[in-house]
Amino acid sequence: xxxxxxxxxxxxxxxxxxxxxxxxxxxxxxxxxxxxxxxxxxxxxxxxxxxxxxxxxxxxxxxxxxxxxxxxxxxxxxxxxxxxxxxxxxxxxxxxxxxxxxxxxxxxxxxxxxxxxxxxxxxxxxxxxxxxxxxxxxxxxxxxxxxxxxxxxxxxxxxxxxxxxxxxxxxxxxxxxxxxxxxxxxxxxxxxxxxxxxxxxxxxxxxxxxxxxxxxxxxxxxxxxxxxxxxxxxxxxxxxxxxxxxxxxxxxxxxxxxxxxxxxxxxxxxxxxxxxxxxxxxxxxxxxxxxxxxxxxxxxxxxxxxxxxxxxxxxxxxxxxxxxxxxxxxxxxxxxxxxxxxxxxxxxxxxxxxxxxxxxxxxx
Numbered sequence: 001x002x003x004x005x006x007x008x009x010x011x012x013x014x015x016x017x018x019x020x021x022x023x024x025x026x027x028x029x030x031x032x033x034x035x036x037x038x039x040x041x042x043x044x045x046x047x048x049x050x051x052x053x054x055x056x057x058x059x060x061x062x063x064x065x066x067x068x069x070x071x072x073x074x075x076x077x078x079x080x081x082x083x084x085x086x087x088x089x090x091x092x093x094x095x096x097x098x099x100x101x102x103x104x105x106x107x108x109x110x111x112x113x114x115x116x117x118x119x120x121x122x123x124x125x126x127x128x129x130x131x132x133x134x135x136x137x138x139x140x141x142x143x144x145x146x147x148x149x150x151x152x153x154x155x156x157x158x159x160x161x162x163x164x165x166x167x168x169x170x171x172x173x174x175x176x177x178x179x180x181x182x183x184x185x186x187x188x189x190x191x192x193x194x195x196x197x198x199x200x201x202x203x204x205x206x207x208x209x210x211x212x213x214x215x216x217x218x219x220x221x222x223x224x225x226x227x228x229x230x231x232x233x234x235x236x237x238x239x240x241x242x243x244x245x246x247x248x249x250x251x252x253x254x255x256x257x258x259x260x261x262x263x264x265x266x267x268x269x270x271x272x273x274x275x276x277x278x279x280x281x282x283x284x285x286x287x288x289x290x291x292x293x294x295x296x297x298x299x300x301x302x303x304x305x306x307x308x309x310x311x312x313x314x315x316x317x318x319x320x321x322x323x324x325x326x327x328x329x330x331x332x333x334x335x336x337x338x339x340x341x342x343x344x345x346x347x348x349x350x351x352x353x354x355x356x357x358x359x360x361x362x363x364x
Contacts, residue, residue, distance in 0.1 A: 005059035007033035009095075025063065026094035027116065027123035028214045033060055038130050041137075044316060045293055050134050058143065061131045064124050065150055067091040068157075074114050079164040080157070087157025089120040097175045097212035099273070101241045101258045104173060104210040107265065118167050118176065119214060121158050125151050126183050158185045169194050172201045175215040182218035195226055207233055209242045209258065217276035224284055224301075231284075232304025235277070243277050286311035286322040291344070298322045298335050298355075299346040310334075317341050321359075333362045 001007055007030040009023045010016055024030060034057045037049045050057075069086030078090055096116035097105070128151035135144035158180070161167050169177060169190060177198040180186045186194060201210070211219050223230035238244040241258030251260065254275035256268040282288050286309055287300035294317050302309070302324055310323030318338025325332050336359040337343045345353040349364040 001033070001056055001059070005056075005063040006030060007056075007060050022093045023095065023112070025067075025092050027096075027120040029095060030060070031123055031127055033057065034127055034130055034134075038134060041134075043290060045290075047137060050138060054134065054138060054140075057131065057134065061127060061147065064089070064127055067120075068124070068150075068154065076114060078117050078161060079166060080161050084157045084160045087153045088117055088161055089124055089154075090115050090117040092120070094120060095213070097214050099257055099267070100173070100175060100212035101208075101210055102263070102265075104205075105212075118158075118161065119179070121154060121161060122179050122183055122185055123214075125154050125158060125185060128154065155185055159187050159190060162186065162190060169197055171197070172204050172210075174198065174201050174205070174210040174219065175212055177201060178211060178215040178219045178222050181222045182215070198222070199226075199230070202230075202234065206239065207237050208239050209234065209237075213273040216274050217279070220277065220280040220284070224280075228284075228301055228303045231280075232306070235280075236304050236306075243274070281309070282311050282313060285309050286324075287346075288313050288320055288322050290315055290317075293317075294341045296320050296337065296341065296343040297346065298343050300324050300333055301348060302326055302331055331364055333364070335360055335362070 002024060006025045009020070009026050009029045011033075037053045037057070040049050041047060067089045070089070070091040072091055074093070075090045078088065080088060092115055093112060094116050096111055096119050128147045132144045132147040132151065135141070135147060162169055162180070171177065177194045181191065181194050181198070209216070209219070220231045220235065223234060235243065238248055246255060246260060249260065251269070253270040256271035256273070257263055257265060258274070260269060284301055287298050288311055289297040289299070291297045298320070300309075300322055307327060308323070308325045310321065312319060312321045315338070318341060319336070320338055320341070320343070321334070321336040323334045331348070333345075333347060335343060335345055335355060337355050337357045339357045341357055343355045345355050345362065347353075347362055347364050351364070353362065
């Protein structure tokens with residue numbers, strides 16, 4: 001963390017050239033100082049990680065609040081009315097969405113120089129939402145109220161930013177539609193428009209993936225909420241750019257750039273962001289969720305052209321498995337619950353079952 005309370009973009013802070021120090025605080029990167037402890041708490045239920053890190057997280061939240069309405073030399077006018085400028089962030093260098101397919105948004109050096117008001121403002125809302133929840137968990141009700149108030153104001157600012165032509169929701173850039181939908185940033189009218197526009201954007205791109213680092217982990221969730229068959233249609237597409245084009249080209253890892261080795265741009269061939277699809281496979285396709293101490297919710301959702309799927313999660317409570325096989329108009333679900341645990345099994349036909357430890361098959 002810097003003296004100003006800003007989390008660094010990379011931790012531990014190594015292998016970074018001095019000119020990249022200005023990227024500290026980048027939306028979606030430095031925010032990991034809050035998001036990772038929160039996600040670990042959600043997964044394991046141990047509040048200690050939040051207690052241990054709360055002071056640093058609160059300092060970072062105040063740093064990001066301080067960027068609202070702030071101007072510095074590389075900032076470009078957003079076009080938003082003066083009334084709402086203090087409710088968005090147009091400050092600081094950042095990566096932005098980063099690594100969208102080249103034919104969607106090709107890289108330019110200016111991506112590192114200028115602020116990214118849409119991404120940064122969106123992530124401040126998410127940061128405030130997380131901090132509100134953390135503060136409430138720790139009994140810091142005054143802090144929670146402050147974070148909730150900031151989130152409401154910044155969400156309003158974001159909605160007005162979307163009315164500016166250069167940030168319009170009328171776009172084929174999937175990231176610009178997925179992000180506000182997933183983070184619940186839009187008003188009701190904007191939300192309905194963005195959903196329809198996302199389907200149109202996918203149609204225009206042949207139902208291939210056009211997202212980058214920040215929104216790729218969100219897109220299947222957004223499509224699942226709209227219609228799970230949309231999510232499966234995107235997942236199954238074997239054309240580049242997309243998940244399945246990688247193994248078809250011999251990949252045994254997930255690439256940083258969609259184009260992988262078929263590009264002149266330097267990039268890692270073993271990277272996290274686009275591999276976030278595995279989380280959806282576990283918690284939606286196979287439906288495994290940790291739900292408190294020694295309890296799971298298993299709610300698999302078959303779809304697309306898949307005839308079978310199976311996932312195994314080695315939790316702190318033991319190994320839980322969920323798999324399904326379908327054919328002939330029927331689907332068999334196999335669930336294994338570890339010793340000393342229980343699971344609530346929710347099936348697509350609406351039925352719900354309580355399962356003790358062991359393996360059981362459900363057919364619907």
